[in-house]
Amino acid sequence: MDLILLFFIFVLAAFLGLELISKVPSQLHTPLMSGSNAISGITVVGALLAIRAEEQGTMGTVLGVAALIFATVNVVGGYVVTDRMLQMFKKKGK
Amino acid sequence: MEANDLINLAYVVAATLFVFGIKMLGSADTARRGNLVSGMGMLLAVVVTLLADGLDYTWILGGLIVGSAIGLVAARMVKMTAMPELVALFNGFGGLASLLVAWAEFEKIRGIGWDVYELEMQSNPTFSGFVIYAAMLIGGVTFTGSLFAYGKLSGKLSGSAIVFGGQKALNILLLISILGVGAVFAWSSDLELAHKLFLTGVGLALLFGVMGVMPIGGGDMPVVISLLNSLSGVAASAAGFVIYNNVLIVAGCLVGASGLILTVIMCKAMNRTLGNVLFSGFGAASGGADDGDDREPKAISVEDAFYVLEAASSVMFIPGYGMAVAQAQHVVKELAELLEENGCEANFAIHPVAGRMPGHMNVLLAEADVEYEKLLEMDTVNPMMPTVDVAIVIGANDVVNPAAADDPQSPIYGMPIIEAHHAKTVFILKRGQGKGFSGLVNKLFVMENSRMIYGDAKATISSLVNELKGS
Numbered sequence: 264m265d266l267i268l269l270f271f272i273f274v275l276a277a278f279l280g281l282e283l284i285s286k287v288p289s290q291l292h293t294p295l296m297s298g299s300n301a302i303s304g305i306t307v308v309g310a311l312l313a314i315r316a317e318e319q320g321t322m323g324t325v326l327g328v329a330a331l332i333f334a335t336v337n338v339v340g341g342y343v344v345t346d347r348m349l350q351m352f353k354k355k356g357k
Numbered sequence: 358m359e360a361n362d363l364i365n366l367a368y369v370v371a372a373t374l375f376v377f378g379i380k381m382l383g384s385a386d387t388a389r390r391g392n393l394v395s396g397m398g399m400l401l402a403v404v405v406t407l408l409a410d411g412l413d414y415t416w417i418l419g420g421l422i423v424g425s426a427i428g429l430v431a432a433r434m435v436k437m438t439a440m441p442e443l444v445a446l447f448n449g450f451g452g453l454a455s456l457l458v459a460w461a462e463f464e465k466i467r468g469i470g471w472d473v474y475e476l477e478m479q480s481n482p483t484f485s486g487f488v489i490y491a492a493m494l495i496g497g498v499t500f501t502g503s504l505f506a507y508g509k510l511s512g513k514l515s516g517s518a519i520v521f522g523g524q525k526a527l528n529i530l531l532l533i534s535i536l537g538v539g540a541v542f543a544w545s546s547d548l549e550l551a552h553k554l555f556l557t558g559v560g561l562a563l564l565f566g567v568m569g570v571m572p573i574g575g576g577d578m579p580v581v582i583s584l585l586n587s588l589s590g591v592a593a594s595a596a597g598f599v600i601y602n603n604v605l606i607v608a609g610c611l612v613g614a615s616g617l618i619l620t621v622i623m624c625k626a627m628n629r630t631l632g633n634v635l636f637s638g639f640g641a642a643s644g645g646a647d648d649g650d651d652r653e654p655k656a657i658s659v660e661d662a663f664y665v666l667e668a669a670s671s672v673m674f675i676p677g678y679g680m681a682v683a684q685a686q687h688v689v690k691e692l693a694e695l696l697e698e699n700g701c702e703a704n705f706a707i708h709p710v711a712g713r714m715p716g717h718m719n720v721l722l723a724e725a726d727v728e729y730e731k732l733l734e735m736d737t738v739n740p741m742m743p744t745v746d747v748a749i750v751i752g753a754n755d756v757v758n759p760a761a762a763d764d765p766q767s768p769i770y771g772m773p774i775i776e777a778h779h780a781k782t783v784f785i786l787k788r789g790q791g792k793g794f795s796g797l798v799n800k801l802f803v804m805e806n807s808r809m810i811y812g813d814a815k816a817t818i819s820s821l822v823n824e825l826k827g828s
Contacts, residue, residue, distance in 0.1 A: 266484065269597075273606050279611065281614045281615070284618055284622075285618070287384075290707070290715075290719035291382070291384070292583075292619065292709075293444070293717060293720065295619060296583050296616070296619060297444045298379070300448045300589065300612075302375055303616075304451045304454070305375075305604060306458055306605060307399075308402055310457070311403065311406045312602065320464060320468050322464045323461050323464040324413070327416070329457050330458045331417065332420050333424070333450040334424065334450070335424025335427075336427045337451035338428065339424065341451075342392060342396045343429060343433065344431075344444065346389065346392055348437075348440065348720050349388050351723040352388070352389075352723050
């Protein structure tokens with residue numbers, strides 16, 4: 264893929280990220296942190312693509328599977344824990 | 358080719374869902390749905406990736422099952438009070454995963470050689486070397502940094518900042534060697550040399566994560582975790598450049614940028630700059646502590662405290678990390694209810710950085726079913742303070758330390774506080790006479806209108822509840 268194109272979307276995503284959140288009430292800081300932490304587990308996609316059937320030594324597979332496990336813990340745990348936190352805020356609102 | 362187009366199209370949808378998810382997480386009404394939306398994006402990205410050619414599904418299935426099981430159990434079993442350290446731990450895992458993805462790609466290059474790899478990926482070897490090193494480095498720093506933060510938050514490591522002579526020089530030296538090794542790695546065409554350099558780089562990165570978090574006091578851990586969260590996004594983004602994957606680049610970059618903004622917002626709540634948090638060794642010095650003030654804190658018995666509370670017409674609870682440790686949120690709520698039945702107005706004053714994470718107290722009190730309207734923010738509370746009969750400080754310390762307002766010598770000078778000292782009477786529930794997380798002496802404790810109630814916060818409040826019930 265075109266490298267320049269990748270840089271292009273990188274820069275645009277950076278600016279989008281900077282603009283995305285501004286005035287966040289302080290009680291949402293932790294869920295927001297935890298929720299975006301789950302998103303950073305997107306590296307799970309990279310781990311999946313690293314686990315290939317051929318052209319890769321044992322070491323590569325071991326590293327890929329380890330990456331997949333850790334990334335999946337990050338993703339699944341991150342979303343569930345964020346939901347648990349937010350669920351509690353929900354109750355109070357009735 | 359068709360499958361590839363489909364995958365990339367789905368990635369665009371996933372990235373859009375992430376954007377909406379983060380946006381919705383930023384406001385109270387939509388936050389939970391926002392988390393769900395971003396979760397859908399993640400699910401879509403994972404499922405569609407499975408369509409890629411040549412994947413080894415046995416290992417993938419195994420990895421997904423093991424990882425999901427661990428994540429699910431950890432997230433479900435953890436107590437609300439241990440939430441901050443769990444987030445730190447998850448974050449560390451994300452960083453480690455990025456490091457491993459970069460490493461796996463490097464192993465692939467070692468297997469097939471630069472020439473074949475270059476042809477296959479249509480990449481520039483120097484660029485590939487550079488991003489592999491960057492993903493490894495940032496992921497590694499995130500990993501050990503988060504683990505260290507986890508240790509501090511969970512009390513497995515000492516919470517205070519560790520500072521020693523030459524620390525800054527050592528860190529700068531470490532940083533220079535990391536960059537030096539990286540430069541040689543990226544420009545080296547000798548794979549065996551590159552392999553050695555890479556492993557050295559891994560070691561240095563892991564060390565740097567520990568060294569970077571070491572001089573930061575436990576009270577600043579929320580900011581550190583937020584920053585490390587931002588870093589883990591950048592690591593994922595770098596890993597995206599390694600394997601030329603656009604959803605990694607976009608999602609990682611979104612988290613990196615929005616995490617940075619969140620970090621700055623948190624620093625502002627403490628009226629400090631990010632640089633000050635990271636490099637000042639805050640909390641290691643006892644600055645402004647022993648200035649000849651030898652007034653002793655005055656204690657009060659639970660029974661006497663009860664008489665004061667019974668007569669009070671407005672009470673303000675000021676919870677801190679101590680409430681979380683003692684698991685006292687439920688009895689606190691009960692006490693507040695009894696006081697209300699007694700015709701007293703009971704509210705909660707929530708400092709933006711009370712506890713170990715922003716919003717920590719809100720989560721705990723929400724768990725105990727305290728009405729949302731009763732949780733007041735600092736700016737609302739402070740003007741009310743002089744009319745409050747009793748302020749009950751539950752395991753909070755630095756966020757009510759008047760030194761932040763009037764002692765320029767104090768390291769926390771300038772941090773906005775909840776002005777508990779303006780209340781007519783202040784009860785401070787505290788385990789013992791020790792100092793707070795930041796290691797600072799709190800002048801509030803020795804003021805004329807302050808009374809200490811020593812002991813476990815939960816036990817103390819329970820006995821107050823019983824006294825009130827008995828009356």
